[in-house]
Amino acid sequence: MPAAPFDDRARFDARDKVTGRTAYSADVQLPNMLYAMAVPATIAKGRVVEVATADALRVPGVVRVLTAADFGKPSPPPPGARGLGAAPATPTILPDIAYRGAPIALVVAESIEAAVEGAEAVRAQYAAAAAFSSTITSPGRVHEPVEPTEAGSASTAMKRATTRVDVEYDCPAQHHNAIELLSTVAVWAGGRLTIYEAAQGAQVVKANVAKALALDPAIIDVKSIYIGGGFGQKGTPQRQAPLVARAAMLLGRPVKLVMPRGQVFHNASFRPSSRHRIRIGADPAGKMIAVEYDAEHQQSRFGQFPPEYHESQPQMYGIADYHGTAANVRIDTQGPGYMRAPFPHPASFAFEGAVDELAYKLGKDPVAFRLEHDATVDPINGNPLSSRFLNECITEGARRFGWDRRRAEPGSMVLPDGTRVGFGIGCGAYPAITSANIAKLRIAADGTTRFAVSAHEMGQGIRTVIAAALLRELDINPDRLDLQIGDTSIVPQHLTAGSWGTASVMPAIDAAAAKMKAAFAGLIAGRQVSGNMHRQLAALKRPYIEVEVTTLAPGQDPKVLDGLRNYGYALAGPEYPRFTTFSYIAHFAEVHVEPRTCRVRVPRVVSVVDCGRVISPRTAESQVRGGVIWGIGSALREETDVDARFGGWLNNDLADYVVPVNADVGEIEVAFIDRPDPLINATGAKGLGEVSMVGASGAIANAVFHATGKRIRRMPIRIEHLL
Secondary structure (H helix, E strand, O other): OOOOOOOOOOOOOHHHHHOOOOOOHHHOOOOOOEEEEEEEOOOOOEEEEEEEOHHHHOOOOEEEEEOHHHOOOOOOOOOOOOHHHHOOOOOOOOOEEOOOOOEEEEEEEOOHHHHHHHHHHOEEEEEEOOOOOOOOOOOOOEEEEOOOEEEOOHHHHHHHOOEEEEEEEEEOOEOOOOOOOOEEEEEEEOOEEEEEEOOOOHHHHHHHHHHHOOOOHHHEEEEOOOOOOOOOOOOOOOOHHHHHHHHHHHHOOOEEEEOOHHHHHHHOOOEOOEEEEEEEEEOOOOOEEEEEEEEEEEEOOOOOOOOOOOOOHHHOOOOOEEEEEEEEEEOOOOOOOOOOOOOHHHHHHHHHHHHHHHHHHHOOOHHHHHHOOOOOEOOOOOOEEOOOOHHHHHHHHHHHHOHHHOOOOOOOOEOOOOOEEEEEEEEEEEEOOEEOEEEEEEEEOOOOEEEEEOOOOOOOOHHHHHHHHHHHHOOOOHHHEEEEOOEOOOOOOOOOOOOOHHHHHHHHHHHHHHHHHHHHHHHHOOOOOOOOHHHHHHHOOOOEEEEEEEEOOOOOOOOHHHHHHHHOOOEEOOEOOOOEOEEEEEEEEEEEEOOOOOOEEEEEEEEEEEOEOOOOHHHHHHHHHHHHHHHHHHHHOOOOOEOOOOOOEOOOOOOOOOOOOHHHOOEEEEEEOOOOOOOOOOOOEOOOOOOOOOOHHHHHHHHHHHHHOOOOOEOOOOHHHHO
């Protein structure tokens, strides 16, 4: 039976966070600590000929300068390895320079000040390449197509179309800019390596460091207890972890590195620039019948970030004939990677714009047009969609927003001061993915409960979700609940990303609670014992009961647990053996465009979400608000600019990389359908964090068109585009 709605609860860790008791990786302070700072390459492509370290070593407090000579060859992937297991190790320090900002040395010192001064004193000689490619339009780029996504015959169906749109949309490179910088502390003691790192995948860090330094993973522990913002950037292995680990092993002392934001821009992953050409055809009745969609994105020379821009669009509107191509455009940059809603966000900006353009061309209301395209089947594989309440999201959102007040003609809604007003809608979907999980639950007579499970807390509220579910199932002390996550020394830790955290932890909670209840029933054996579970244990003179469970996603083979234990990767979905599952959202945006400056404001957004059963209403609403704010930033503010002359990023700090501030954000109303998915898990919970952003930028761009009559097909939309 589906789970009943959950009550609203305060955040589990709110008090600790606001009082400063929450400790992040950079807060780790150990005796005899050393501090490290990387030295970035000042060329975009070439080879290091010499690294002069003498001046750096003369800086008081500098202990050692590591260069490429201090690093050996990484371990090759084991025979038959697949997925993350087959991925090459993150590079350490290499003589070959693949992008501007790559580390050429690591200075280790007694203080952070000495490390910085020492890094500034390092000098290098290079053999620079004669030419390099800095953008996806530069000479020397390599266009590398991947396997297309197909359903039916789009080319045949397109011939039957009587109305068509053929449009191109551009999305820029963008950087995450979490408040917490990339931070790593490594300790080598007693033949074991312990790493404290801000990471969404502690097990991934463990596997990567083992490969990079040719170590046995069994001697490595990784702890990532709290993360100060991740959003994908801290999900993939970072280059600094093996550097810091190697320094700790060589020097026999703990080493800490907190990477400056400018170096984060140049070394960590980012959202790549992408280009989207979309052709949609409609039949005489105004029904979309064919889609041809070509996408390509920026890629490093050897990067593996796949251009999966068709992972959600085919399932949006039930269009049976779909042909999608994709390609990497390889240039001289660091590897791009996952950033909140990595593919559906830029894809929906383009696709929802194209759908809006087609609706206007047909003379149809954009809301009514979308409602005409309900879907029950995944056109790619023919699976039924286990739940799809997108039309309910659109209908409820339109009611809350007041869409009926909209005048159809673009540019027709004007305030007395001349400000032009626009209403826009943008919808989105995100795959409902789940992971296998391992959990340990221990309830003790002393009043404590300890629950260890595979998960990471990056601010999204997973601890609040876990606490809400446990406290609903078990009669335990809420104020003495210890949640242990992000620590490979306790249980294996899956990579937490892609909105699979809640959907993966809920089955583990259900299984652990059921097993614990059965253990209690066996212990009590029909006797009448009063009090909560702690008091019952005390009355029966049992110090504690501990249970361990493993859970699998629908259709998974138990062998996937090996991937969880080794690489932190044991995923399934959204295509399950008997069904396909997505989360859905509808955003409604109101924009105001000033008559003289053409400055765009977003005073109001209404977002309605289908994410299955909502476990923690408070943190869920916060997730959606954050996604909408990021959508505002992406639509109107954010772009990382490339220096085409020298490579690298020009606006590599929060002074010049413009993100939304309070003045940019108006009222954001959030609502949930809150209907459980019947198949994905017993609770019916799907993902939320990623889908919350999908479609938000599209809604804003569509509202700008309604306000001005100008269709802007690139992000960010700037004043000069509207003047």
